[in-house]
Amino acid sequence: MIKGNFEIKKVEQESRSDQEKFEDLIEKSGIGSHMVFRTSKNDDDELFLDDL
Amino acid sequence: MKVLLIHPPVRVDHDPLDMPQGLMILASIAIQEGHQTALMDLNSQRPVPTWQDAAKQMAVEKWDIIAIGGLSSMYNDIVKVLKIARKLNPDALIVCGGGFITYMPDKIMKFCPEIDIAGIGEGEELFRDVLRTKEKGGNWANVQGICYRDDDQILFTAPRPLIPDLDVLPLPAYDLVDVEAYFKFSGSLWTAPGSWQSKRRMNMVTERGCPRQCTFCTHNGMNRWDQEMILGKERVRQMDKEVGFQAVVRFFSPRYVIDHALHLYEKYNIDYLCLMDENNTASPGRMHEFCDLWIKEGLHKKIRLATGGDAPSIKPDLVKHMKEANFSLIGIGGESGSDRILLGDIGKGVTRAHNQKAIEVLQQGGITPSMTFMVGNPNEDINDVLETVDFFIQNNAIVDPFICTPFPGTRIFFDNQDFILQQYDERLALLEKSPNPNISDEIIKKWKDEALQKFLLSLNNATDYSCTVSKKFDYADLLAVKHFMHEQDTDKLLKLAHMRGWNHDKKWDNICPVCIAEKEVSLVVSR
Numbered sequence: 046m047i048k049g050n051f052e053i054k055k056v057e058q059e060s061r062s063d064q065e066k067f068e069d070l071i072e073k074s075g076i077g078s079h080m081v082f083r084t085s086k087n088d089d090d091e092l093f094l095d096d097l
Numbered sequence: 098m099k100v101l102l103i104h105p106p107v108r109v110d111h112d113p114l115d116m117p118q119g120l121m122i123l124a125s126i127a128i129q130e131g132h133q134t135a136l137m138d139l140n141s142q143r144p145v146p147t148w149q150d151a152a153k154q155m156a157v158e159k160w161d162i163i164a165i166g167g168l169s170s171m172y173n174d175i176v177k178v179l180k181i182a183r184k185l186n187p188d189a190l191i192v193c194g195g196g197f198i199t200y201m202p203d204k205i206m207k208f209c210p211e212i213d214i215a216g217i218g219e220g221e222e223l224f225r226d227v228l229r230t231k232e233k234g235g236n237w238a239n240v241q242g243i244c245y246r247d248d249d250q251i252l253f254t255a256p257r258p259l260i261p262d263l264d265v266l267p268l269p270a271y272d273l274v275d276v277e278a279y280f281k282f283s284g285s286l287w288t289a290p291g292s293w294q295s296k297r298r299m300n301m302v303t304e305r306g307c308p309r310q311c312t313f314c315t316h317n318g319m320n321r322w323d324q325e326m327i328l329g330k331e332r333v334r335q336m337d338k339e340v341g342f343q344a345v346v347r348f349f350s351p352r353y354v355i356d357h358a359l360h361l362y363e364k365y366n367i368d369y370l371c372l373m374d375e376n377n378t379a380s381p382g383r384m385h386e387f388c389d390l391w392i393k394e395g396l397h398k399k400i401r402l403a404t405g406g407d408a409p410s411i412k413p414d415l416v417k418h419m420k421e422a423n424f425s426l427i428g429i430g431g432e433s434g435s436d437r438i439l440l441g442d443i444g445k446g447v448t449r450a451h452n453q454k455a456i457e458v459l460q461q462g463g464i465t466p467s468m469t470f471m472v473g474n475p476n477e478d479i480n481d482v483l484e485t486v487d488f489f490i491q492n493n494a495i496v497d498p499f500i501c502t503p504f505p506g507t508r509i510f511f512d513n514q515d516f517i518l519q520q521y522d523e524r525l526a527l528l529e530k531s532p533n534p535n536i537s538d539e540i541i542k543k544w545k546d547e548a549l550q551k552f553l554l555s556l557n558n559a560t561d562y563s564c565t566v567s568k569k570f571d572y573a574d575l576l577a578v579k580h581f582m583h584e585q586d587t588d589k590l591l592k593l594a595h596m597r598g599w600n601h602d603k604k605w606d607n608i609c610p611v612c613i614a615e616k617e618v619s620l621v622v623s624r
Contacts, residue, residue: 046146047154048273049135050128054157058150069144092177093149097156097184 098161098232100127100134103182105167105174106145108558112285113140115300115373116276119195120166121269123224129267130228132162136273139178143282152181160186162231164224166195168317169504172553176209183211190231194220197553199318200327200506202244203251208550215244217327218318219305221266223257256328258340259319263305264353268360276365283369291401291425295369299361303354304374306346309407311430311445313471315506316375321345326506348380351387355394362399371403378406378427381415388422397423405429408447408455416462424464429455431468434488435481442474444508449488456492468494471559472582473501473567473575475509479599483590486582497583499559500575503566513566520564521548521555569599 047053061069102124104117120136127134137155139145146154163182167175175197182191194216198205202215214237216223226240237245242257260266276299283298292298306320316323321343324333333343349357354372361367378384391397402419403426411427419427431452432443439445452468459466470485489496503510503517510517519526522544528536555563565575574597581589591609594601606612 046139046142046151046275047135047137048275049133050270050273051133051135053135056150056153056157058146066144092180093152094180094184096149097152097181 098132098228099158100124100132100162100164100228101155101158101160102127102134102136102164102166103155103178104136104138104140105165105171105178106140107167107171109143109145111558112143112282113279114282114285116141116269116271116274116279117166118269118300118302119220120164121271121274122221122266123164123166124270124273125267126221126225127228128270130225132228134270134273136270138274139174141275141278148177148181151178152185155181156185160189162190162192162228164192164194166193166220168196169506169553170556170558172197172556176554179209179211190214190227190235192216192224192227194223196315196317196504196506199323200315200510203253204546204549205553206244206246206251207546208553213246217242217244218257218323219260222260256324256332256336258336259305259321259324259343259347261341261347263347263349266349268357271361271364292369292371292403295401297365297367298369298371299365299367300371300373301354301357301361302374303349303372304346304377305348306344307375308345308379309376309445309447310508311432311443312508312512313443313474313501313503314375315504318506320347323506326508326511346376346379348383351383351390354387355390355396358391358396358400359394362396367400369401369403372405374405376407376410377404378410378415381410381412384415385418388418391422397421401425403427406455408451411455411458413458413462416458416464420463426465426467427459428467428469431470431488433470433474433477433481434485435477438474438477438481442476449484452488453492468496470496470498470582471501472498472579473565473570475513475566475568477501477567478569479578479590479594480602480605482578482582483587483601483605486585486587486590489582489585495583497560498579500562500579501566502556502559502563504556504559505553509566516566517552517564518545518548521551 102120104120107113117138124134124136139151163186165175165178179191190213191211192214193212198215199217202217206212206215214227223242230236230240237243238254241255243254244251280297283295284293306316310322318327321333322345324343336343358370400423402422402424404424406427406429408429429452432445433439434449436448439447439449456466472482503513519529524544525548552564557563562572562576565572567575570578577593578590587608588610591601591605592611595611601609
């Protein structure tokens with residue numbers, strides 16, 4: 046995700062739960078005509094600004 | 098200084114197609130200037146990294162300068178990146194550039210308080226000046242082509258002329274991108290022999306601008322047409338006198354492009370190279386020179402090629418030479434099957450006959466033609482749509498047309514601003530129908546700004562609907578028409594014409610199910 050001309054500490058990306066992977070799949074491919082619950086994320090928390 | 102360049106995600110529902118070449122050149126410039134430079138590419142993976150992961154990675158260093166670039170279609174994510182970048186780096190200088198900010202830098206800076214400096218148009222020498230000025234303490238008034246903050250004001254500096262010789266630019270900093278990550282998606286681009294089989298495809302931009310002036314198109318502030326749109330014709334003519342002619346199109350020299358390609362072959366063993374240019378055949382002499390050099394270097398035996406072209410310049414001798422150089426695909430903006438739209442609304446200066454001839458010449462020459470089309474130009478009606486579908490059918494081609502979308506900077510954006518904003522604020526739409534003198538200009542201006550922000554946030558790939566400039570179709574019509582064009586379902590298009598009261602030309606009577614039925618019923622009655 047990041048590369049530089051100097052040494053930068055690489056942060057491992059957090060592994061994702063099956064639910065999150067599934068939501069990514071839905072986001073990318075659509076789901077046909079069956080109802081699927083789209084997201085478990087709260088939009089307000091999406092950027093996690095309060096945690097930074 | 099520590100310089101971070103950030104490439105936000107692009108079209109997350111598609112595979113990533115392009116490395117961020119513009120930012121990679123800026124990275125090379127920052128390195129040339131002696132800075133510790135990093136590039137954070139949020140687009141190379143699918144799924145894209147979460148914002149939380151991006152923030153954690155950004156937080157490992159304290160950055161002095163953060164540069165973010167992108168197109169209008171990326172605005173939604175750029176806004177998010179900006180919030181994270183500012184929260185983590187309250188003292189950094191945040192510089193933005195690219196198509197999303199070039200055409201209304203003061204407005205975007207008002208909407209995004211995180212931005213310190215907006216770069217207008219071509220960014221390379223501008224970014225070099227920004228780096229040097231920051232080191233000297235930041236006297237921004239002398240840096241050409243930017244918007245900057247001075248207390249509560251947002252100020253413009255003098256315009257920056259185009260770079261006269263593109264060959265002075267350094268190669269993109271490939272070392273700062275995860276090249277192997279992009280190779281995973283090598284086969285995702287364009288359906289032509291060679292491209293979908295490629296294992297190590299790369300893209301390169303070798304042209305800036307275009308000689309044509311299509312009303313739906315922009316060049317990210319990097320040619321004369323765009324400068325005229327931003328500055329006005331008189332100011333650009335003045336620049337012609339002061340600093341040299343501001344060109345409609347500029348190319349890297351064939352020698353520069355081939356040296357670049359040799360570098361990519363030697364370092365990354367690429368097997369396919371897309372020259373992602375707007376109109377690379379518009380200068381046939383240059384293309385012949387390129388093909389000669391490409392063959393002389395033996396690259397035609399190692400790398401297949403694709404590029405974008407221009408229908409009237411597709412001639413048999415040029416196609417023969419390009420085939421010898423190992424071009425497998427030329428993409429062309431076909432836009433419409435109707436000359437009324439091509440010559441009128443779009444102002445392309447190209448006709449259906451030009452497009453047809455280009456397809457035939459390319460097919461005869463063994464290069465795959467690929468054309469894109471659109472629907473929803475301002476005066477495009479059902480007859481134009483049927484002409485376009487007829488073009489698809491005549492050529493046995495499958496096409497899902499784009500929706501004509503007024504991206505900022507285009508002529509259709511500037512010509513339809515009020516109509517666009519009314520689609521994002523019902524109060525403005527109501528006032529258009531029933532003006533109310535009791536509502537002050539200040540309030541209307543506030544509503545317009547809110548609508549503009551909603552519009553910008555809604556922009557995405559033009560395969561999706563965001564807003565329309567059509568005077569003939571509302572958005573429900575437009576989505577239906579687009580779908581039936583893709584299906585080449587002329588029955589439903591003509592039935593829709595009767596349902597909506599759109600007059601179709603007599604030439605379609607013999608395939609229109611409603612007209613055929615009316616004729617048959619009247620014959621039965623008359624008997």
